[in-house]
Amino acid sequence: MIRQTRQRAAIEEVLREAGRPLSPNEIHELAVKILPGLGLRTVYRQIKDLSEAHLLLGVDYPGQPVRYELAQGGHLGHFICRECDRVYYLPVEVPEVHIEAPEGFKITGQETIFYGICPNCAQRADEA
Numbered sequence: 001m002i003r004q005t006r007q008r009a010a011i012e013e014v015l016r017e018a019g020r021p022l023s024p025n026e027i028h029e030l031a032v033k034i035l036p037g038l039g040l041r042t043v044y045r046q047i048k049d050l051s052e053a054h055l056l057l058g059v060d061y062p063g064q065p066v067r068y069e070l071a072q073g074g075h076l077g078h079f080i081c082r083e084c085d086r087v088y089y090l091p092v093e094v095p096e097v098h099i100e101a102p103e104g105f106k107i108t109g110q111e112t113i114f115y116g117i118c119p120n121c122a123q124r125a126d127e128a
């Protein structure tokens, strides 16, 4: 159980510090630096457990691998870079839109996606 807590803590730390939602592979790459020997299968299992506990949210956009973020991230917009396909948090407060749900629909969430070029890719383009 202690082992599992350390695995979970490593995954949470990686997601907190990344500043953007991460795919299971990205989580694994970063988490092994904190906890050497951590396996990819364990990462997947932890992601599943954390998701079921609603501590982790899947960020799933068309044409993108599913990425994960911590649930307590606040209401921020997501930004997808057209160059590198990375998903970032856009550190702006996105106003919640209140609409009258059509008959039979119960709205439980809202997602705002922005697209463009991330600072890394913009810099690479300048250098080229």
Ligand SMILES: [Zn+2]
Pocket (backbone or CB within 6 Å): 081, 082, 083, 084, 085, 086, 117, 118, 119, 120, 121, 122
């Ligand atoms: Zn980029």
